[in-house]
Amino acid sequence: xxxxxxxxxxxxxxxxxxxxxxxxxxxxxxxxxxxQVQAQESVRMPVMKRYKLKVAxxxxxxxxxxxxxxxxxxxxxxxxxxxSDMLTSRLVQSGQFIVLERPDLNKVTWEQEIARDTxxxxxxxxxxxxxxxxxxxxxxKVGFLSSTKVQTAxxxxxxxxxxxxxxxxxxxxxxxxxxNTESGEVAGFGSRAAYDATLNDRAIAAAISDVIDKLxxxxxxxxxxxxxxxxxxxxxxxxxxxxxxxxxxDMLAVMEAGDAVKSRQTGFEIMLPPKKVATIRVGGFxxxxxxxxxxxxxxxxxxxxxxxxxxxxxxxx
Amino acid sequence: MKKTLILLSALFFCSCAMPSTAVRTTxxxxxxxxxxxxxxxxxxLDGLLAGEAEKYDGQPGVLLVEPGTHHVVVKGRDGxxxxxxxxxxxxxxxxxxxx
Numbered sequence: 001x002x003x004x005x006x007x008x009x010x011x012x013x014x015x016x017x018x019x020x021x022x023x024x025x026x027x028x029x030x031x032x033x034x035x036q037v038q039a040q041e042s043v044r045m046p047v048m049k050r051y052k053l054k055v056a057x058x059x060x061x062x063x064x065x066x067x068x069x070x071x072x073x074x075x076x077x078x079x080x081x082x083x084s085d086m087l088t089s090r091l092v093q094s095g096q097f098i099v100l101e102r103p104d105l106n107k108v109t110w111e112q113e114i115a116r117d118t119x120x121x122x123x124x125x126x127x128x129x130x131x132x133x134x135x136x137x138x139x140x141k142v143g144f145l146s147s148t149k150v151q152t153a154x155x156x157x158x159x160x161x162x163x164x165x166x167x168x169x170x171x172x173x174x175x176x177x178x179x180n181t182e183s184g185e186v187a188g189f190g191s192r193a194a195y196d197a198t199l200n201d202r203a204i205a206a207a208i209s210d211v212i213d214k215l216x217x218x219x220x221x222x223x224x225x226x227x228x229x230x231x232x233x234x235x236x237x238x239x240x241x242x243x244x245x246x247x248x249x250d251m252l253a254v255m256e257a258g259d260a261v262k263s264r265q266t267g268f269e270i271m272l273p274p275k276k277v278a279t280i281r282v283g284g285f286x287x288x289x290x291x292x293x294x295x296x297x298x299x300x301x302x303x304x305x306x307x308x309x310x311x312x313x314x315x316x317x
Numbered sequence: 318m319k320k321t322l323i324l325l326s327a328l329f330f331c332s333c334a335m336p337s338t339a340v341r342t343t344x345x346x347x348x349x350x351x352x353x354x355x356x357x358x359x360x361x362l363d364g365l366l367a368g369e370a371e372k373y374d375g376q377p378g379v380l381l382v383e384p385g386t387h388h389v390v391v392k393g394r395d396g397x398x399x400x401x402x403x404x405x406x407x408x409x410x411x412x413x414x415x416x
Contacts, residue, residue, distance in 0.1 A: 024410060025377045026348050029367040036383055039363035043388040094386050094405050177409065206409040209347075213405040216386050 020148050020184035020191070044095050046245035049224035049316060052290075055091065056102040058126035058162070060084035064134040083131050083157065083204055090212045091127075096219075098291065122164065129159030129211075131204060133176075148184035151196055153203035157211050161219070166268060173214040177206025225315045228254065228308055234299045236278075238314050241285040241293035248285075252297065253317040254278040254304055278302030279317065347406035349382055349389065350375030354415040357394035363387055370415065379410055391415050 029036060061080035084103055091099045100123050101108055112118045133156035140149040154177070161171040179202035183193040224244065229237040236254070240246060258272030280297035287293035304312070351360060354370030361367065362382060370391055373380040384407050391400040391413075400415045 022377045024348065024350070024375060024379045026346075026379050026381045027368075027372060028381050029362060029365075031362075031365050031367065033383070035365065036363070039365050040383055040385060040387060043363045044386070090405070090407055093384060093407065096386060202409075205407065209405065209407040209409055209411075212407075213411065216403045216405040 019143075019146070020182050045243070049245040049250075051224060051226070051240060051244045052096065052098045053161075053219075054098045054100060054121065054124045055127055055161075056100040056123035056125075057084055057088055057091075058102065058128045059130075060087050060127070060159075061130045062134070063130040063132055066134045079131060079134070079204070082201070083208060086205055086208045087127070087129075087157075087159075087212075090208055094212055094216055096216050124164060126162045126164055127159055128162055128169075129157060131207075132156050132158045134200075134204070136200070146184065146186040146190075148182060149193070150180050150182045151193065151199060152178060152180040153199035154178050155200075155203040155207040157204075157207045159211055168268075171215075171219055173211050173218070175207045175209070175211025175214060177203045177208070177210055179203040179206060223315070225313050228304065228312045228314060229294060231304045231306060231308065236280050236297040236299060236304065237286075238280075238295050238297060239293075241287060241295050243290040243293060246282055246285070246295055248282055250282040251300070251317055252280050252282065252314050254280060254302070254312060254314050256309060257311040257313060274313075276302070277312070278304050280314070345384075345408040346381050347384055347408050348379035348410045349373065349387075349404065349406065350379045350410060350412045351391060352412050352414050354391055354399070355393060358399060358415065359392050361390040361392065375410070375412055382406060384408065389413065 031039075060083055062078075062083065064079075066079070081103075088099060088101075088103070091097050100121060102123075109118070109120075112120075133154065136151065136153045138149065138151050140147060156174060156176045158174050159172065160169045162169045179199040181193045181196045181199060183191040185191070226238050226240045226244070229239060231237075238252075254277050255274040256277050257274050260269045260271050262268070263270050278299055279301040281300050282295050282297050284296045285293060286296060349360075349362075351358075351370040351373050352375060354360075354374065356371065358370040359366060359368065360370050360373060360380065362380070367373075367380055372378050386403055386405050389400070389402060389404050390398060393399050400413065402413075404411060404413065
């Protein structure tokens with residue numbers, strides 16, 4: 001009888017124990033790291049023709065009540081600057097955008113004044129957003145002779161992509177992140193953790209990574225299109241090369257854009273259909289970096305009148 | 318003999334209380350976890366076979382990857398693509414749901 005009671009009570013006691021969650025165990029992929037990096041680089045090359053958006057961070061601030069009382073800067077926004085730096089560096093790291101510096105542009109122009117060399121480029125899209133949710137909580141469980149304590153920091157960021165020409169906000173994304181530290185003890189033995197200040201930064205970092213992940217996975221590439229740089233006899237030099245997915249032998253169409261007419265319905269400008277003026281074939285490439293590269297093409301059909309019209313553009317046939 | 322012992326034990330206790338400083342770089346590589354992948358499903362990371370999805374279900378196994386953008390594909394036992402997407406990770410654990 002006594003044995004039965006013990007057997008019944010023991011599992012109940014164990015079930016009443018507050019236990020710490022299992023810590024993730026990271027496994028290395030069964031592929032050498034160098035090979036992984038090489039594969040990551042190779043998948044960056046586009047399968048289809050596309051070009052990267054030129055983006056600049058217009059505003060990225062902290063709009064929550066957290067972190068606005070102590071250690072603030074002249075603009076009362078310490079977290080906003082930190083988050084803006086995280087966003088910019090992650091946009092660059094994603095490899096999916098051409099990122100232009102805006103928050104510290106005065107430092108760049110200062111250097112340009114010293115070097116007497118300026119070549120600032122305008123962005124197609126402004127990224128505007130903020131840290132919209134941010135806070136900390138402490139929770140935990142209490143069981144039979146045992147307890148756990150979980151410190152959690154949660155953050156949410158909202159961003160939108162705004163077309164510079166029309167001010168049309170054409171894409172938005174929300175990212176959420178969470179960081180926690182869990183400690184637990186049984187009968188006075190176990191782990192302890194005091195206030196972990198890095199959780200705040202980690203939660204913001206995770207939220208920003210999440211929003212970049214949404215951009216990378218959901219923001220579709222724009223229809224590929226480029227411009228004619230120069231025409232010499234039958235040779236045509238165009239912007240863009242290998243990193244935009246162009247290959248030797250590709251056939252492209254040189255088009256002349258139609259007139260822009262303002263729609264009374266939407267108020268936006270609508271381009272009338274373009275007219276094809278020539279067909280060109282890609283023969284080779286020039287330029288070192290993705291912002292400097294171009295292609296050398298040959299006219300196969302039609303002709304490109306000189307002087308070059310600003311309405312000319314190149315696209316897939 | 319007694320004095321030597323006292324001296325040695327004093328030294329021993331002193332060494333116990335010595336502060337230690339260590340400066341090191343930390344591995345902040347991110348990880349991927351695949352939730353809901355069926356039995357026998359395999360993970361392809363940037364076109365390379367990374368192993369069975371079950372091993373990286375987040376309970377507690379996760380797959381360590383390089384920071385940045387990756388092309389991730391999960392294939393079923395029959396080779397059918399169950400999930401294919403671009404993923405961006407920096408230093409956190411990203412859970413990918415496979416339906």
